[in-house]
Amino acid sequence: MILQKRRARFAALLVVVGPGLLAGLSDDDPAGITTYSVLGADHGYQLLWVLLLSTVALVIFHGLAARMGVVTGQGLIGLVRQRYGVGVGGAVLAALVVANIGTTCAEFAGIAAGFELFGISRYISVPAAAVIVSLLVLRGSFHRVERLLLLLSTVFLAYIASGFMAGPDWGAALHGTFVPTMPMTGEAIAIVTATLGTTLAPWGLSFMQSYAVDKKLRIEDLKLERVDVITGAVLTGVIGFFVVVACAATLHRDGLHITDAADAARALEPLAGKAAGTLFAIGLIGAAFLAASILPLSTAYSVCEYAGVEAAIDDPYTEARTFYMTYGIVTLIGATIVLAPDVPLVTILVGTQVLNAVLLVPLLLAMVGLGRDRDLMGSFATGRAGTLVYGSTTLVVVVCVITLGVTTVLT
Amino acid sequence: MLHGVLLLTGVTGRDVLGPDGRVLGRLADLTVRLSDQAGPQVVERLVVTRRRSPTLVLPWAVVANVGSDQVVLTVGAAEVAGFEVDSLAQALASDEILLRRDVLDTQIVDVVGQRLARVADVLFVSTADGRLELLGAEVGFGAVLRRLGLGRLGLGRVIPGLGDDVVAWSDLHLTSDRGHLVQLATPRAAVHRLDAAGLAALVSRVDTDAATEILAARDPGMAAEAVRAAHPDVGERMLRAMPDATAARIVAAMAAEHAEPWRHRLALAPRLFGRRVVRSRVWPHRRHLIRGPRR
Numbered sequence: 001m002i003l004q005k006r007r008a009r010f011a012a013l014l015v016v017v018g019p020g021l022l023a024g025l026s027d028d029d030p031a032g033i034t035t036y037s038v039l040g041a042d043h044g045y046q047l048l049w050v051l052l053l054s055t056v057a058l059v060i061f062h063g064l065a066a067r068m069g070v071v072t073g074q075g076l077i078g079l080v081r082q083r084y085g086v087g088v089g090g091a092v093l094a095a096l097v098v099a100n101i102g103t104t105c106a107e108f109a110g111i112a113a114g115f116e117l118f119g120i121s122r123y124i125s126v127p128a129a130a131v132i133v134s135l136l137v138l139r140g141s142f143h144r145v146e147r148l149l150l151l152l153s154t155v156f157l158a159y160i161a162s163g164f165m166a167g168p169d170w171g172a173a174l175h176g177t178f179v180p181t182m183p184m185t186g187e188a189i190a191i192v193t194a195t196l197g198t199t200l201a202p203w204g205l206s207f208m209q210s211y212a213v214d215k216k217l218r219i220e221d222l223k224l225e226r227v228d229v230i231t232g233a234v235l236t237g238v239i240g241f242f243v244v245v246a247c248a249a250t251l252h253r254d255g256l257h258i259t260d261a262a263d264a265a266r267a268l269e270p271l272a273g274k275a276a277g278t279l280f281a282i283g284l285i286g287a288a289f290l291a292a293s294i295l296p297l298s299t300a301y302s303v304c305e306y307a308g309v310e311a312a313i314d315d316p317y318t319e320a321r322t323f324y325m326t327y328g329i330v331t332l333i334g335a336t337i338v339l340a341p342d343v344p345l346v347t348i349l350v351g352t353q354v355l356n357a358v359l360l361v362p363l364l365l366a367m368v369g370l371g372r373d374r375d376l377m378g379s380f381a382t383g384r385a386g387t388l389v390y391g392s393t394t395l396v397v398v399v400c401v402i403t404l405g406v407t408t409v410l411t
Numbered sequence: 412m413l414h415g416v417l418l419l420t421g422v423t424g425r426d427v428l429g430p431d432g433r434v435l436g437r438l439a440d441l442t443v444r445l446s447d448q449a450g451p452q453v454v455e456r457l458v459v460t461r462r463r464s465p466t467l468v469l470p471w472a473v474v475a476n477v478g479s480d481q482v483v484l485t486v487g488a489a490e491v492a493g494f495e496v497d498s499l500a501q502a503l504a505s506d507e508i509l510l511r512r513d514v515l516d517t518q519i520v521d522v523v524g525q526r527l528a529r530v531a532d533v534l535f536v537s538t539a540d541g542r543l544e545l546l547g548a549e550v551g552f553g554a555v556l557r558r559l560g561l562g563r564l565g566l567g568r569v570i571p572g573l574g575d576d577v578v579a580w581s582d583l584h585l586t587s588d589r590g591h592l593v594q595l596a597t598p599r600a601a602v603h604r605l606d607a608a609g610l611a612a613l614v615s616r617v618d619t620d621a622a623t624e625i626l627a628a629r630d631p632g633m634a635a636e637a638v639r640a641a642h643p644d645v646g647e648r649m650l651r652a653m654p655d656a657t658a659a660r661i662v663a664a665m666a667a668e669h670a671e672p673w674r675h676r677l678a679l680a681p682r683l684f685g686r687r688v689v690r691s692r693v694w695p696h697r698r699h700l701i702r703g704p705r706r
Contacts, residue, residue: 073586073618074518078518078529081516081529082516082517083516085516085558086516086531086555086558086559087558087559089516090555090559216618218618218619218620306555307529307552307555308518308528308529308530308531308550308552308555309527309528309529310526310527375512375588375589378588
């Protein structure tokens with residue numbers, strides 16, 4: 001009897017799992033892996049506590065996004081329009097679309113860099129990836145798409161293996177995780193902000209909420225959805241931890257500096273063995289694929305939410321033209337920019353990261369406000385204690401963004 | 412846009428003046444009562460917000476005229492004091508909704524077009540006796556562009572689907588929590604006029620709890636027909652979500668040859684992994700109370 005109950009509960013969990021895992025793991029995209037790699041290579045184990053902080057922030061806000069999606073049945077941008085009007089909603093959507101297109105470029109750039117490590121030209125890998133991710137969403141049912149994306153995310157295990165192979169100092173790693181120390185340099189502030197910003201991304205928040213709606217989760221699923229959110233966030237943190245550890249144990253030890261994740265994969269080979277470098281590269285490609293599938297999806301959900309047209313992966317093209325057109329256009333622009341010969345890709349990627357960081361502030365404030373709204377959330381509205389937690393987390397992000405802005409201007 | 416039509420987004424936000432021209436506040440919202448009375452649906456009351464003073468909820472009868480940028484009342488500052496409210500929620504009648512809060516920018520189901528849409532504006536027309544009659548909800552993206560000040564670009568004439576798109580007030584089901592519950596309690600609402608096919612289309616677009624409430628509001632015979640007209644997975648989802656006795660009553664209202672397969676289907680263990688294949692797009696349930704009597 002107890003076994004039957006446990007089985008039923010596990011089956012129910014399997015039904016609910018998805019939004020938290022996918023939204024969390026897709027935050028470990030090439031930009032994220034690059035940030036974690038630089039964090040480990042430049043600062044060793046010292047700043048690992050930032051990952052712990054990011055993971056807590058991820059649990060808090062992804063949990064709120066899931067709750068708002070389940071209770072209101074609407075995505076984040078739809079709610080922003082409903083409560084703050086078409087002007088605010090339109091401004092947030094415009095910034096989100098621009099930032100998402102830029103981030104999609106980063107994902108395709110990650111795919112290009114990852115495949116080039118194996119000698120495959122970007123002119124083959126990027127168009128092929130664009131076609132594959134488009135077909136995945138256009139042709140697949142919701143369940144098939146979700147299962148394939150979850151299967152794809154198992155590639156992140158490569159980072160964990162890579163971390164073990166690097167032979168880290170576990171004592172120093174644990175110390176760095178739980179004892180916060182901070183070198184007061186502009187460079188360190190920038191990487192701390194970037195780590196927070198890359199983990200808690202605007203598109204991840206809007207995707208989390210829209211996906212919970214599209215999955216038709218119900219109030220009785222909320223408890224299990226919390227498990228999904230926490231699992232996704234913790235796995236995101238754990239993967240980040242192993243990327244930092246792999247780079248700290250090798251690149252930082254030997255005083256090597258890197259500029260991106262592909263650099264890290266290359267640099268790992270002679271230090272931790274060919275297998276570690278290869279696994280790191282495979283992880284990069286898988287992460288880029290996952291995020292390149294989810295970024296256009298998140299954008300399509302947001303555009304449809306704002307425009308007020310129906311949007312669901314199960315819908316045929318004839319019933320959800322705006323949804324599929326948005327998905328296709330974002331994918332096409334992202335892939336084209338990466339392949340265009342004279343496009344300033346680095347400027348676009350840096351600009352995108354800045355836009356994401358800046359956009360995060362109004363989005364978090366809007367979420368806190370929407371979560372407190374009793375007309376929308378009823379008995380699930382955030383109370384005083386919850387508001388304090390959400391407010392404090394938002395404040396940390398605001399301080400980080402302002403500090404980054406100030407240090408950028410000063411340097 | 413029809414000639415002589417007023418828009419909710421145009422009317423609200425205007426200054427509200429007394430007969431002496433003194434500004435009393437700003438028009439924040441309008442209410443309608445979705446009561447069972449025959450005839451057109453008209454604006455019932457005005458919600459006027461004031462700085463550092465309680466909100467006013469005034470009957471439409473005190474409106475002298477609606478000008479191009481202001482609303483003039485027949486009563487002055489001293490008289491309106493009697494219409495102050497501490498809580499807007501408690502001031503509303505059980506069948507009264509706020510058009511900005513419960514309708515504008517919320518999602519609706521167009522029961523004729525069988526689609527989900529978001530309200531971009533609410534349309535009125537001025538009647539001979541000076542009241543505002545509710546015409547419908549504008550749902551096209553063209554209205555969004557107009558509100559953003561981009562209407563002059565004329566995109567509605569170039570891009571299909573951006574033009575005027577209005578759903579008649581009698582043909583929509585509100586999905587805001589209060590709107591849904593008030594319409595369920597109002598016999599003249601669209602949800603009570605739908606045939607089995609229309610009802611099936613509506614319940615397929617709302618969440619399980621809302622769908623079961625809609626079916627429970629109709630007689631078992633009609634509910635049984637709607638269950639049969641819907642996708643079998645939608646029907647099963649709704650019947651399983653109902654109390655056993657209610658589900659049994661609906662199944663019993665079916666013809667014997669249909670009732671037996673349904674009883675058999677419901678007797679089987681629910682298919683966990685198949686739960687999501689239903690075409691229900693929105694609104695897991697929010698339980699808000701319709702608060703107290705009108706003050």
